[in-house]
Amino acid sequence: MTRAEAMDVPHDGPPRTPDRLRRLASRLLSQLTTRSDRLINEGLARADARKWHYAVLASLQEYGPGSQAALSGRTGIYRSDMVGVLNELAERGLVERAPDPDDRRRNTITISPRGRRRLRRLDTVLDELHDELLAPLSPAERDELVRLLTRLLDHHTRTSS
Amino acid sequence: MTRAEAMDVPHDGPPRTPDRLRRLASRLLSQLTTRSDRLINEGLARADARKWHYAVLASLQEYGPGSQAALSGRTGIYRSDMVGVLNELAERGLVERAPDPDDRRRNTITISPRGRRRLRRLDTVLDELHDELLAPLSPAERDELVRLLTRLLDHHTRTSS
């Protein structure tokens, strides 16, 4: 059945990926994400940052101070992991953690001036990295990709979360 | 700058995700992939399979028998992890592992008739799962998505691998 196709790859040839796999959207997603994550993580590491840092700073900048739980909701970072992220941000003076006077169970997290500067810096770092990530696509195609991904993600978050 | 936007969410409102994050292609990819992986893994688990099984079976079907190293190359599974996958497949009688007479360092892996049946079954399982995954998109959009992802993946595999 597929015996004929085998002729395309005489004996040992380049180890090509089966067609069935290459067409699989789920596989394309995870393979690409692996590469994308590596690219982004390495890029951010070079700037002494991690993507969680960016997520938290952006969230604080756009929606103002909030409790750790609130940040968790906005960023998608699990509250269990939030502790560590905030520790890292606080160490670097990008964020301030103060007890909330209204509800002493929670901390109020505030972005510092240095945090704002940091955020701006990370914005450009991420821009460059995404330029690399999306290099083969035209601006229109990049938009289209983002549009499609957004629709899928929205669907799967509303439908099961 | 983003001070104005804060007005959209008065005091505590629904924990909405910052714009900066929602537009980030890398973030869309990893979030979506998390969901996609979960969907696929659970679906395959219900059929007593894992995606690696499918990858190996498909590779054997399309390119014929091969050494573990060859399968590693075709499927993208690390050779370290290959052992376990092949054990699982062999346990289920989907695959046969025989020493290669020409080179006694390697095993030749062959798909069994049962493996072929299995592959056909998994084909339809995956079809259904992808229908769920891509539900919000029209057929044309699904194609477009696959096209875009493929181009990106190809670019990043040729360019750094």
Add this chain to the structure above:
DNA sequence: CGATTGCGTTAGTCCGACTAACGATGTACG
């Protein structure tokens, strides 16, 4: 008041990608 709920935190699980090292074999070359 007591029961329940929400918050921050610690610890730890699970899974996928990936590295290191090893024994057994095969290949190249002085």
Add this chain to the structure above:
DNA sequence: CGTACATCGTTAGTCGGACTAACGCAATCG
């Protein structure tokens, strides 16, 4: 020929991300 080097299968283990369990403590509800 022999020795150095490469390859294959395998084991063990690292690392990062997503996620669960449980706890103490403060607030809130009935």
